Amino acid sequence: MDEPxxxxxxxxxxxxxxxxxxxRKRAWLLTVDGAPQSYVxxxxxxxxxxxxARRLGHVVDTVAEPGRALDVLHLGGGALxxxxxxxxxxxxxxxDVVEADGGLLSLVVExxxxxxxxxxALHGADARxxxxxxAPDSVDIVIADVFGGTRVPAHLTSVAYARAAERVLRAxxxxxxxxxxxxxxxxxxxxxxxxxxxxxxxxxxxxxxxxRGRRFGNAVLVASHRPLDTATLARRTASDxxxxxxxxxxxxxxxxGGAKPVRDQDAVPSPEPPDGAFSIG
Numbered sequence: 001m002d003e004p005x006x007x008x009x010x011x012x013x014x015x016x017x018x019x020x021x022x023x024r025k026r027a028w029l030l031t032v033d034g035a036p037q038s039y040v041x042x043x044x045x046x047x048x049x050x051x052x053a054r055r056l057g058h059v060v061d062t063v064a065e066p067g068r069a070l071d072v073l074h075l076g077g078g079a080l081x082x083x084x085x086x087x088x089x090x091x092x093x094x095x096d097v098v099e100a101d102g103g104l105l106s107l108v109v110e111x112x113x114x115x116x117x118x119x120x121a122l123h124g125a126d127a128r129x130x131x132x133x134x135a136p137d138s139v140d141i142v143i144a145d146v147f148g149g150t151r152v153p154a155h156l157t158s159v160a161y162a163r164a165a166e167r168v169l170r171a172x173x174x175x176x177x178x179x180x181x182x183x184x185x186x187x188x189x190x191x192x193x194x195x196x197x198x199x200x201x202x203x204x205x206x207x208x209x210x211x212r213g214r215r216f217g218n219a220v221l222v223a224s225h226r227p228l229d230t231a232t233l234a235r236r237t238a239s240d241x242x243x244x245x246x247x248x249x250x251x252x253x254x255x256x257g258g259a260k261p262v263r264d265q266d267a268v269p270s271p272e273p274p275d276g277a278f279s280i281g
Contacts, residue, residue, distance in 0.1 A: 004028075007111055011103030014149065018079075018111055028112060030079040032104070035150050038079030040112055045084035051242045052178050052218040055205045056143060057085055058236040059222055062229045063141060063174045069093045071139045073168065075127035075156070076146035077101075079108050080120065087118040095120045096139075098130040100146075128155050131164045139168055144177040152179060152270035157191060158262045162198040162223075175199065175223040180270055183213025187270050189259035191221060192252065197261045199223035203230055203248040204255070205237055211245065216273050 004020035014033040021027035027041040027049075039049035048054040060082070064070060069092035074083055077099030086093050095118075099105050102124035114120050123130065127146050142165050146156055155161065165175050175195070181188040188204075196202055203222040210217035222228055230248050237244040247255065 012101040038081045040079040040081045045088040055220045062232050072141045073139045075144040083120045098123045134168045136167050137170050142175045150273050154267040154269045158264045158267045162195050166198045172226050177221040180218050182216035192256045193259040194261040195223045200225050205244050207244045
């Protein structure tokens with residue numbers, strides 16, 4: 001049998017590359033302009049290679065009883081790692097994936113197709129335009145993992161965007177976002193302040209090294225109107241290969257400090273990662 005070979009293609013927003021993992025038979029790494037975007041194992045969709053993806057998975061696992069089908073909206077598609085995870089762990093879930101880069105979607109569908117019957121609908125569209133037009137109270141989870149290159153786009157950081165995300169969620173729904181920042185955390189604090197104006201409950205999941213300002217890295221924001229199961233989340237994230245901490249309540253309010261919510265007219269993308277922070281090869 002032929003060994004899989006890397007695939008390189010120009011897509012709408014850069015150059016995408018699919019690279020096979022030599023250690024896992026049908027696993028692939030997706031990069032765009034050298035920055036890792038997704039890792040997917042077609043034979044084991046519950047395998048979440050990237051730490052931030054595992055943290056998002058932990059939240060998905062804890063928002064409802066195990067195995068219960070959910071309606072999930074994914075903003076940002078990548079290689080469809082989390083949609084595949086939800087389909088495997090919560091069979092019968094209905095999922096929509098909104099990805100602005102249609103060329104990237106086509107590449108992923110061609111080389112990394114999802115299984116028939118997974119109920120994953122793919123849409124080439126802008127994330128904010130999609131949620132502003134979507135039906136209210138229509139989904140249980142919104143997962144935002146949108147990066148223009150290596151930065152979260154500015155129009156997905158404001159109070160108006162947070163309100164749009166809240167509108168599509170059901171009353172007990174949960175919003176998740178993969179963000180990135182470094183000390184002094186101006187972007188991360190402003191995002192927490194922004195979502196605190198719309199949601200009653202917030203939590204932040206990050207590695208201690210990132211949270212203490214030692215390096216640039218990912219952080220997962222969780223927002224809802226109902227109390228989050230932070231105890232279970234804390235246990236799960238602490239047991240990962242790269243342990244993370246869950247902050248909420250008073251500690252999180254202290255971290256937010258005097259940060260102000262972001263208005264559309266003041267919105268800026270997340271900071272540019274330092275050279276080498278997210279790149280490979």
